[in-house]
Amino acid sequence: MGVDLGLKVPAVAVTDDEKVRFFGNGRENKYKKRNFRSFRKALGKKKKLNAIRNSKNKEQRWMEDKDHKVSRAIVNFAKENKISVIRLERLANIRQTTRTSRKNEKNLHTWSFYRLSQFIEYKAELEGIKVEYVNPAYTSQTCPKCSQRNKAQDRKYTCKCGFEKHRxxxxxxxxRYAPVVDGNSQSA
Ligand SMILES: [Zn+2]
Structure with a gap:
């Protein structure tokens, strides 16, 4: 089974017999993050530094809880479908990201994908399901039907061969079928 992680759609899984499942609610996450941010902005004006720190921790816990739920649902879906291997994309630069700043947006996203991957890996292992990481090159561009490369327009992917689906x-x-990268686990 292949699992694609993202922001708008936190996770999408497709089994080898083409069963599709969407997980999480990207819009809700975005809305929630915006609320946390504007709340902290107001606190900043009043110089309430402890309250800001508490709010940051609260947001972290909230996101972590979401990731636990999404990873649990993914592993349950795998179990229901008798999946023995879950494949995820190997994240680029996770070492740099963990070592350096988590402040910029891109690093933050990498970091949150990393955490979700770790949760999936951990829960899958407990169920005897293996997690493998694949090379992410062209996974979003290659047509699964004819192998031609196309760039998805917005959320929709279309190919000249007639294939079209949500990106x-x-x-x-x-x-699902991308080359597996060395080592089964990605560690920071
Ligand atoms: Zn095609």
Whole structure:
């Protein structure tokens, strides 16, 4: 089974017999983050530094809880479908990201994908399901039907051969059969 992680759609899974499942609610996450941010901005004006720190911790816990739920649902879906291997994309630069700043947006996203991957790996292992990481090159561009490369327009992927699907589904479809990178686990 391939699993594609993202922001708008936190996770999409496609099994080898083409069953598709979407997980999480990207819009809700975005809305929640915005609320936390504007709340902290107001606290900043009043110089309430402890309250700001508490709010940051609260946001972290909230996101972590979401990741636990999404990873649990993914592993349950895998179990229901008798999946023995879950494939995820190997994240680029996770070493740099953990070592350096988590402040910029891109690093933050990498970091949150990393955490979700770790949760999936951990829960899958307990169920005897293996997690493998694949090379992410072209997983979002290659047509699963004819192998031609196309760039998805917005959320929709279309190919000249007539194939069309939600872009995240295409990602997950390709992740299933993408080359596995060395080492089964990614560690920071
Ligand atoms: Zn095609």
């Amino acid at each position: 995240d589904i295409v990602g997950a479809m390709n992740i």
